[in-house]
Amino acid sequence: MPAKTGQQYIDRIDAAKSNVWIDGQQVQGKVSEHPAFRGVMRSQAALYDMQFDPDKIEIMTCVSPTTGERVGTSFLQPSTREDLEKRRNMIQEWAKFNGGMMGRSPDYINSGMMAYGAAADIFGAQDTMYADNMRQYIEYIRENDLSLTHTLIQPQVNRGVQTHQLSDPYIAARIVRKNDDGLVIRGARLLATQGGITDEIMVFPSTVLKQSEEENPYAFAFSIPNNTPGLKFICRESFDYGKSPFDHPLGSRFEEMDAIVVFDDVTVPWNRIFALGNTDICNRAYADSNAAVHMTHQVVSKNVAKTEFILGILQLMVETINIGQYQHVQEKMAEVIIALETLKAFLTASEANAKLDRWGVMTPDFGPLNAARNYFPKMYPRFSEIMQLLGASGLMALPNEADFQSVLRPDLDKYLQAANQDAYHRVKLYRLAWDVCMSAFGSRQTLYERYFFGDPVRMAGALYNGYDKQEYVDRVKEFLERSEQLVTH
Numbered sequence: 001m002p003a004k005t006g007q008q009y010i011d012r013i014d015a016a017k018s019n020v021w022i023d024g025q026q027v028q029g030k031v032s033e034h035p036a037f038r039g040v041m042r043s044q045a046a047l048y049d050m051q052f053d054p055d056k057i058e059i060m061t062c063v064s065p066t067t068g069e070r071v072g073t074s075f076l077q078p079s080t081r082e083d084l085e086k087r088r089n090m091i092q093e094w095a096k097f098n099g100g101m102m103g104r105s106p107d108y109i110n111s112g113m114m115a116y117g118a119a120a121d122i123f124g125a126q127d128t129m130y131a132d133n134m135r136q137y138i139e140y141i142r143e144n145d146l147s148l149t150h151t152l153i154q155p156q157v158n159r160g161v162q163t164h165q166l167s168d169p170y171i172a173a174r175i176v177r178k179n180d181d182g183l184v185i186r187g188a189r190l191l192a193t194q195g196g197i198t199d200e201i202m203v204f205p206s207t208v209l210k211q212s213e214e215e216n217p218y219a220f221a222f223s224i225p226n227n228t229p230g231l232k233f234i235c236r237e238s239f240d241y242g243k244s245p246f247d248h249p250l251g252s253r254f255e256e257m258d259a260i261v262v263f264d265d266v267t268v269p270w271n272r273i274f275a276l277g278n279t280d281i282c283n284r285a286y287a288d289s290n291a292a293v294h295m296t297h298q299v300v301s302k303n304v305a306k307t308e309f310i311l312g313i314l315q316l317m318v319e320t321i322n323i324g325q326y327q328h329v330q331e332k333m334a335e336v337i338i339a340l341e342t343l344k345a346f347l348t349a350s351e352a353n354a355k356l357d358r359w360g361v362m363t364p365d366f367g368p369l370n371a372a373r374n375y376f377p378k379m380y381p382r383f384s385e386i387m388q389l390l391g392a393s394g395l396m397a398l399p400n401e402a403d404f405q406s407v408l409r410p411d412l413d414k415y416l417q418a419a420n421q422d423a424y425h426r427v428k429l430y431r432l433a434w435d436v437c438m439s440a441f442g443s444r445q446t447l448y449e450r451y452f453f454g455d456p457v458r459m460a461g462a463l464y465n466g467y468d469k470q471e472y473v474d475r476v477k478e479f480l481e482r483s484e485q486l487v488t489h
Contacts, residue, residue: 002143004048004145006046010041013199018031020196021234027196035242036240039253040102040254043253044147044197046097059073064142065077073087074111075114075138076114077118078362079362084297084354085351087297091298091301092302092304096308099254100303100305100308100309102254102256104149110141111294112292119288123274125281126275126278133271133274146198146199147199148199151191151201154218155188157172163215164214164218169217170186172218173186173188175218175220176265181267181269182272183273184268185266186263186264187262187263189261190260196226200224200226205218215279219278221273228266231264232262233262234262239251243400246401247401250442251440293364296366296369296453297350300347301347304344304347306380307343310336310387314332314333314433317429320421320426321426332386333386335386349367350372374459381450384446385437391433395437399427404423
């Protein structure tokens with residue numbers, strides 16, 4: 001069947017031998033055996049294996065419209081509200097498994113590609129070939145259950161000028177030339193999460209490009225295999241330090257890795273190009289296809305599961321050291337509960353008010369989702385703060401697994417016991433909390449959620465400028481007119 005197992009995913013990534021660099025060295029041999037990627041690839045493999053769980057197969061997979069075989073539900077083009085609910089259930093099954101800590105699991109990009117596939121005619125406005133390319137591509141990744149990373153952001157060199165005005169025109173990835181084989185790209189992009197451990201990379205513009213001839217060389221959309229010649233991934237330091245799941249319960253399993261993507265005269269075949277040298281199409285692609293809506297639906301679904309995970313950790317901490325009777329603790333816990341119920345309400349409203357778009361896809365109401373994606377980046381740092389406040393010194397007094405296996409065990413058992421838990425399990429819980437709110441992995445999660453959809457200030461501005469407020473303005477004007485009439489009479 002087209003849906004793949006975890007081992008098939010691992011074997012495929014190993015066989016690709018993409019050009020991945022970390023700590024100044026190129027990864028040699030199987031990337032799945034490298035210390036920086038081993039843990040997260042095993043976790044991702046477990047997600048794929050869930051597609052074959054007899055109790056979950058109806059949620060995790062759906063029937064392919066072209067082959068009749070079962071494919072991943074994240075590729076499902078929803079035509080009913082029931083389809084949307086199925087997609088959400090699938091997304092949350094994966095998110096519950098990893099506590100919402102894998103923000104770039106394959107369902108994220110798949111949600112966007114699903115929408116692009118349905119709205120392929122957008123790309124055909126420039127040339128019908130590009131629409132055909134998109135339709136063929138979404139079928140290809142669906143029927144082969146591929147995993148995709150993506151890169152959207154230009155290098156942060158000088159935000160005060162347009163891309164073409166940088167000191168070197170090839171700092172940001174741009175078109176070098178066209179030839180019979182395709183398009184040649186040179187330069188760099190940020191920031192490909194899971195760049196070294198996926199099959200392919202989607203390269204789309206993220207921010208609005210100035211509509212000018214000078215910016216057209218930076219306007220393109222395509223997807224290519226990660227092992228394409230000339231394509232290089234430069235990874236940051238790994239936050240998986242090779243520790244046990246006891247010591248680093250999140251970092252050891254869900255460290256997705258972020259990478260700079262370098263294009264050293266990479267040839268993109270013509271059949272993999274979706275837009276070329278057209279700022280207008282690139283600027284309209286997200287909104288006109290509703291890809292942004294469906295990707296946000298995936299993110300909010302994930303964030304509900306992530307908030308549930310945070311709430312569970314906090315409540316277990318409260319119970320473990322018996323602090324639930326204090327009002328300041330209850331107030332902090334209530335903040336998280338309110339956030340969870342707010343996110344769930346946003347998600348429910350988006351599905352309840354979903355409508356078929358012009359491409360025939362049942363599309364969630366973007367209003368609640370847009371509010372949710374502006375709300376969560378402000379709440380997640382607060383979750384970390386609350387965890388620090390409730391954990392206090394308990395987040396510092398944290399021996400590791402080796403300590404519990406040493407002659408120190410009697411001391412630890414005596415002095416680190418809790419009101420409702422023995423020392424070992426109390427420390428195990430607090431190490432999890434530490435990995436959420438204090439470790440390198442946890443700090444990266446906080447930054448990641450702050451900027452998931454971009455600059456929060458720009459996002460707020462886009463929400464304000466795009467929100468239809470006129471109905472409410474007219475209502476106030478009408479009220480004021482009625483007030484004058486009362487005075488007159």
